[in-house]
Amino acid sequence: MNTVLQTQTITKYFHEPETFAVLKDVSFEVEKGEFVSIVGKSGCGKSTLLYVLSTMDTDFEGALTLNGTDIHGKTQDELARFRGEHIGFVFQFHYLLPEFTCLENVMIPALKLGKYSREEIRDRALQKLDLLGVREHAEKRASKLSGGQQQRVAIARALINDPTIIMGDEPTGNLDSTNTRIVFDILKDLSRTFHQTIITVTHDQEFAAMTDRIIEMQDGRIISHGNRLSA
Amino acid sequence: MNLHISIAKTHLLAKKKQTITAMLGVTFGIGMFILMIGVITGVNEYLTDSMLESTAHVRMYNDLASSNRTSIIEETLLSTLEVASTLHQKPKNIKLSIRNGMQIVSDLKNHPEVAGVSPQLSSQVFYNYGPVQLNGNIAGVNIVDEDNLFDVAGKIKAGRMESLLTTGNGLIMGAGLAKKLNAQVGDRITITTPFGGSMTLKIVATFATGNVQIDNVKSYASIGTVQKILQRDPGYITTISVNLKDMNDAKKIAPELQAKYGIKSEDWETANAVILQSFVIRNIMTYVIVTTLLVVAGFGIYNIMSMTINDKMKDIAIMKATGFTARDIVIVFMLQAVIVGFFGASLGLMIGGSLAYWVSTIPVDFGEFASMTRFPVNFDPMHYLFGIIFGVGATCLAGFLPSRKAGKIDPVDIIRG
Numbered sequence: 001m002n003t004v005l006q007t008q009t010i011t012k013y014f015h016e017p018e019t020f021a022v023l024k025d026v027s028f029e030v031e032k033g034e035f036v037s038i039v040g041k042s043g044c045g046k047s048t049l050l051y052v053l054s055t056m057d058t059d060f061e062g063a064l065t066l067n068g069t070d071i072h073g074k075t076q077d078e079l080a081r082f083r084g085e086h087i088g089f090v091f092q093f094h095y096l097l098p099e100f101t102c103l104e105n106v107m108i109p110a111l112k113l114g115k116y117s118r119e120e121i122r123d124r125a126l127q128k129l130d131l132l133g134v135r136e137h138a139e140k141r142a143s144k145l146s147g148g149q150q151q152r153v154a155i156a157r158a159l160i161n162d163p164t165i166i167m168g169d170e171p172t173g174n175l176d177s178t179n180t181r182i183v184f185d186i187l188k189d190l191s192r193t194f195h196q197t198i199i200t201v202t203h204d205q206e207f208a209a210m211t212d213r214i215i216e217m218q219d220g221r222i223i224s225h226g227n228r229l230s231a
Numbered sequence: 232m233n234l235h236i237s238i239a240k241t242h243l244l245a246k247k248k249q250t251i252t253a254m255l256g257v258t259f260g261i262g263m264f265i266l267m268i269g270v271i272t273g274v275n276e277y278l279t280d281s282m283l284e285s286t287a288h289v290r291m292y293n294d295l296a297s298s299n300r301t302s303i304i305e306e307t308l309l310s311t312l313e314v315a316s317t318l319h320q321k322p323k324n325i326k327l328s329i330r331n332g333m334q335i336v337s338d339l340k341n342h343p344e345v346a347g348v349s350p351q352l353s354s355q356v357f358y359n360y361g362p363v364q365l366n367g368n369i370a371g372v373n374i375v376d377e378d379n380l381f382d383v384a385g386k387i388k389a390g391r392m393e394s395l396l397t398t399g400n401g402l403i404m405g406a407g408l409a410k411k412l413n414a415q416v417g418d419r420i421t422i423t424t425p426f427g428g429s430m431t432l433k434i435v436a437t438f439a440t441g442n443v444q445i446d447n448v449k450s451y452a453s454i455g456t457v458q459k460i461l462q463r464d465p466g467y468i469t470t471i472s473v474n475l476k477d478m479n480d481a482k483k484i485a486p487e488l489q490a491k492y493g494i495k496s497e498d499w500e501t502a503n504a505v506i507l508q509s510f511v512i513r514n515i516m517t518y519v520i521v522t523t524l525l526v527v528a529g530f531g532i533y534n535i536m537s538m539t540i541n542d543k544m545k546d547i548a549i550m551k552a553t554g555f556t557a558r559d560i561v562i563v564f565m566l567q568a569v570i571v572g573f574f575g576a577s578l579g580l581m582i583g584g585s586l587a588y589w590v591s592t593i594p595v596d597f598g599e600f601a602s603m604t605r606f607p608v609n610f611d612p613m614h615y616l617f618g619i620i621f622g623v624g625a626t627c628l629a630g631f632l633p634s635r636k637a638g639k640i641d642p643v644d645i646i647r648g
Contacts, residue, residue, distance in 0.1 A: 051643045056552060077556040084554020091646060095549045099245035109553040111234045157553070169646070 004164050004197050005030040010052060010062035012045075022048050023060065024220040030165070033195035035188065036226075037208040040217035046201045047169060049217070053199065054087055054167050055079045067164045084113045088158025090200075092170035095154065096142035102129065102153045103138040110160045121160075128156035132186060148179030155186060159196075166190070168200035172207060184210065235559065239566035242539070249535055250571060256531035257575025258582060261622045264521040265583025265615065269608045270590060271517045275510045277607035282506060284381055285440050286499050287349070287472030288481045289488060291335075293327050294495035328352075332468035335492050339473055344484060347474040349376035352457055352467060358450075359421040359429075360412040367408055367448040369422065371457025371468075374403075380474045383438060383451070390416040390436030400456055402432040406439040407447035422460060430460045525625045528575075532629040536568060540637045547637050548645035557638035564637050568630020569623060576622025580615050 012023040022045045030036055038046045051057040052064065055071050058079070064071050067086055071079065096105045106125040110116065116124065129135040132152040137145055142153065151171065158166050171187070172180040184207060190196040191212070200211070208214050216224040243250045329335065332350060339348045353370045374395045378384050384392045388406050395401045404414065414420055416434050423429040432452060439446050458467055473488070475481055481498035489496040500507060540547070547560055591608035 047647060051647070054552070056641075057643050077558065080551060080554055080556040080559075083552065089549075089552050091549075095545060095646070097546050097549065099241050104241075108234070108238070108550075112554045112559070161554075 002032040003029050004032050004067050005053065005199070006063075006065045007053070008063040008065075010049075010060055010064065012048060012052060012057075012060040022220050023052070026062070026220075026222055028215060028222060028225055030197060030199060032197055033191065035191040035198045035212040036200070036215060037211040037213070038199065038201045038215045038217060039203065039205070039208045042203070044217045045220040046217050050167055050169055050199070050201045054089070055083055081113075084109055085115075085161055086164040088161065088163035088166040090151070090154050090158050090166065090168040090171040092173040096150055096157070098141070098143040100142060101139050102134065102142055102145065102156075105142050105153060106157045106160050109157060113161055115161070125156070125160060128159050129153070131159075132156045148175055148182060151175060151179065151183055152186065155183070159190070165197045165199060168198065168202075170202055170204075171200055172202070172204060180204070180207065235562045235566055238563050239570060242543070242563075243567055243570060246539070249539065253532050253535040253571045254575035254578065256528035257525075257572055257622050257626060258579040260521070260524040260528035260625075261576045261579025261618045262583035262586065263524050264621070265580055265618050266586045266590070267517050267521060268614045269583070269587035269610060270606070271513055272611065272614075273591075273607040273609035275513060276609055278506070279510070281441055282503060283478070283499065285442060285445060286502060287380060288475045288478045288499050289473040289485045289496050290499075290502065291329070291471040291473065291488060291492070291494045291496045292469060293329060327469045328463070328467045329469065329471065329494055332471065333466050335494075336468075336471060339471065339488075344475050344477075344480060345473055346476045347376065347379040349373060349380045349472045350454065350468045351377070351470040351472060352454060352461070352463075353469060354457065354461055355425055356460070357423045358408065358412060359423060360414050360418070363412060365408065365411060367405075367450065369402075369450050369452055369457055369460070371452055371454040373454055374451060377451065377472075380472055386438040386440055388437045388439050390434070392436055392438075394435035395451065395453060398433060398435050400430065400432050401435040401452065402456075403436045403438055403451040404434050405446040405449045406437045407443060408450065409434065409437045411447065424460055426461070428460050428462055430456075432456070525621060529625045529629040532568060532571060532626050533633065536564065536630050536633040537636075539567070540564060540633045543637070544640060544645050547640050548642035551640070551642040552646070560640070561634045561638040564634035565627065565630055568626045568634065572623040572626025572630075573619070575626070576619045579622060580618055583618070584610070584615070 006029045008027050010023055010026040011021060013019055014022050026049060038049065040046045048057070052060050053066075055064075055066070056079075058071070058076075066082075069082070071082070074082065096102070097108070100108070103122070103125055106128060107121050110121040110124065111118070126135060126138060129138050132155055134145075134149050134152045134156070137149060137153070142150060145153065151174075155166075155171075166187075168187070172183050175183060187198055187200070188210070191198050198211075200207075202208050213226040214224070215222055215226055336348050336350045339345055349372060351370055351372050353368055356367060356369045358365045358367055374383065374392060378392065383403070387403075390403075392403065395403055402420070404412075409415070412420065414434055416436060419431050419433050421429055421431045438451075454468065455465070458465060461467070471494075475484060478499065482500055485496040485498040485501075488494075550560065550563075551557075587608050587610065590606050593606045594604060595606050596604075
């Protein structure tokens with residue numbers, strides 16, 4: 001198997017209101033095509049871990065290797081580019097840019113990365129929207145869509161640069177059960193069909209139970225690495 | 232870059248009201264600047280022109296002060312002062328005439344930088360008409376030369392300037408003076424000098440410069456006539472007025488002429504230092520007022536940009552999460568400031584220019600003496616260039632701090648709430 005993410009003894013401190021370790025010696029690996037969920041109680045550090053993994057939070061001790069690249073020692077600008085290329089995000093609240101159309105929202109990260117021409121990016125974006133079943137909304141303003149539709153557009157955006165890993169922070173946390181089901185099926189399908197690596201943080205036990213592997217956290221430590229289903 | 236522009240554009244278009252308010256702030260500042268600078272420099276220019284119409288670029292004359300020298304004793308022993316001596320002598324009575332005046336005049340006419348020369352002799356006189364006796368002065372000039380320098384013909388109110396050439400003992404009288412004397416063209420008046428000479432002259436024309444201090448006291452006669460009144464020999468002149476091809480060279484050329492001919496030579500800037508100073512002060516005031524306007528507009532933009540960026544925290548976080556660098560974010564928001572500044576300033580130029588044009592069409596009437604009929608307004612392209620540069624510059628400055636703040640936003644803080 002092909003390891004795409006590896007952490008070694010990651011420790012992170014919060015200094016406000018007083019210094020305490022929010023992550024303690026976190027070490028684990030994720031392999032290509034895995035659909036992993038990180039679970040735990042509120043305040044156990046699971047979201048903090050996700051933002052460390054996402055390279056947006058670089059204030060930690062230990063090593064993080066993504067797709068064979070050690071992210072330590074990279075400048076903020078290099079990291080921004082790295083994120084654009086390798087990581088796709090799905091957040092709890094959809095976080096689309098409300099003034100832009102859905103199509104533009106999906107296209108913008110790719111335009112920023114500048115790997116393809118504008119026409120190619122447009123075609124690819126339409127393909128992704130098609131895949132997520134929201135193609136008919138492509139030309140609508142993002143703010144005009146329902147929550148479930150917006151989350152699907154957000155997943156399309158996360159996919160636009162063919163990222164190494166998709167990271168979800170409670171991707172279904174703000175959705176009703178029908179839409180949760182739809183979003184979950186989409187993620188599962190991506191993982192099965194395209195061998196897309198997915199890491200999500202969730203407190204939805206039902207959701208977690210259906211993923212390939214559950215990493216359980218408590219008080220900043222991993223207490224269970226779960227069983228690899230796809231092995 | 233295209234991406235940055237289209238994002239900036241989308242942001243601006245999404246909040247049209249806010250964008251327009253920000254733009255109008257700049258528009259108002261720049262518009263007022265263009266209007267005020269046009270009117271103020273227009274008036275300054277008009278005043279400079281009318282001042283220069285009666286001022287030679289370089290005036291050469293014998294100066295009383297230049298002939299007063301300190302005694303050797305005073306010079307060498309001033310510090311010790313143990314010797315009794317006459318300190319601080321009274322001025323000597325010197326001849327005001329310029330030696331070899333006419334030769335200097337013809338020499339100056341061949342000077343490559345000189346555009347015109349007019350020799351003159353002037354004297355204090357009394358004008359007697361009926362029982363009235365008025366104090367004034369008379370200038371003996373070669374009227375054709377004088378006209379070349381000071382456009383005498385253009386200021387004639389009654390009669391003809393050329394009559395001075397054909398009439399023996401003719402006189403062109405200041406309009407204000409003629410009014411006081413109740414004299415008209417064709418009348419004869421008697422002139423007496425402080426030295427006792429007198430002569431009867433015929434008024435052939437009257438002139439008005441717009442400057443009461445001149446119009447109420449001055450008359451022109453031919454050089455020969457004045458020489459006769461003063462009982463001087465032909466060739467006696469007291470002043471040489473010199474106009475240069477470029478008036479801005481006056482400060483440089485005046486000392487050269489003084490050194491060459493040994494006569495006091497004064498350039499127009501030195502002669503009118505106080506007036507020029509008032510122009511400078513007025514210009515400074517304009518810039519102060521305009522800068523204030525623009526600073527206010529700048530704060531408006533700063534406010535609106537800050538608000539926009541606070542509104543867009545989430546968007547900035549998501550953009551950073553999807554591959555935008557801090558620099559990209561700064562560019563996107565700076566572009567918005569530049570666009571607002573550029574369009575605001577351009578609109579300001581148009582509005583300011585139109586207002587200035589409107590002002591320039593307002594008829595004004597300052598009485599018969601002033602040659603002004605419309606409000607003087609200056610349409611200098613440099614002002615417009617300065618306006619747009621300043622407008623865009625101020626908005627850039629106002630947009631920079633909020634944009635930098637936007638660039639520094641930590642996406643994790645925002646996304647985690």
